[in-house]
Amino acid sequence: FLGFQYPTEVSGVGFSHFLRTAYNSLSKALQGDDREVFITVREFQKYLKDNLNKVGLKEEFLSRYLNEGFSGGEKKRAEVLQMAVLKPKISILDEPDSGLDIDAVQAVAQAISKVAGKDSTIIVITHYARILKFLDKLDYVHVFARGQVLKTGDASLADKLESEGYDWVLEQKA
Template sequence: MADFEIKDLRASVEGRQILKGVSLAINKGEVHAVMGPNGSGKSTLSHTLMGHPGYTVDGGEVRFKGQNVLELEPDERARLGMFLALQYPVVVPGISMANFLRTALNAHRGYDGKDKSKMVTPKEFRSLLKDELEVLHMDDSFLSRYINDGFSGGEKKRAEILQMAVLKPEIAILDETDSGLDIDSIKFVAEEVNRMRGPNLGVLIITHYTRVLEFIKPDFVHVLVDGKFVLSGGPEVADRLEKTGYSEWGKEEAAQPQEVA
């Protein structure tokens, strides 16, 4: 039994079935990449795993720490140790990143406003953030800005990874974290993810393109087409995709970003 096990997951959006039976076992210490062309169900997979209300589970289960996480609220899944870095992080005006991070961290520690011993202290909070901000090349001013408000594409993605670094999940899902990023941002993000890699973290990278996998080396690569895995293997699967794209499955899409002049 793997640490995190997706069994025959089927899910739909607005009555249309997108995931048609996905199974995947992830152990802590492993990095899995799920690759697929547009519309293959990548985002549905990530959102369904985290419990987004717009996605309906039609069948299957996801076992993590003895529970079927599909029965839990998103916040319960997070506190159990799951994390989703969103492809499109959401703007929430009026709440500073610092407040957001502190509230999330307190929630993970079970602080509900009563038992102050569970609360993250300002000093602890600062020291926790210091290194991570450095690795991600972000400065302090970022903490006083509102959640994702006015952030560039790169800043948003780095902010997602910062949240991951602070919350220290056991299973992290990175949903197209590389899309829309310049090469420097990809490197910073990859550096941070690689820092966190280790026996206490299982990673699921969801991506259209192979490029990010040059920086975060996956142990396993799975190809998702039309809501099902069509191929699973080691890093060599990514190499194969890099050459031929998704054409073997009838999708004329490259697995590398088009060069932008």
């Protein structure tokens, strides 16, 4: 799964319809044959309601067009809802904190934590440590520059970067 820094608004495509179509397509692909495997609208609505609660979105979002008129935080949580529905093994979230105030960053981080499964990997790309403070589990922090990993550490590395910047890492690898 790839979560975008700036999720696109798609007028005319209902959010609920988009999610159900993606879910059914994935189910069919995982089935491994040409049989049609579909979840009913009623079953899917129940499944969605359970996941809406995890990400902090209201049911009214399901009747809107994909990302149309959503705030920045709502767009990010809508992407986390897609993760919850599709249950990918690997998710890459490109700057899920971009353009958000601190309350929205916290809400998005909590949503990510709630949908993270033990059988999944979530890669969060960020320039700031604040979202990392709100995630329930943080295994590694990597510093990328010049097309390579320059430094790897735990949460304390993110704190050091927040207070001292990136120059010390770049100088070590120069």
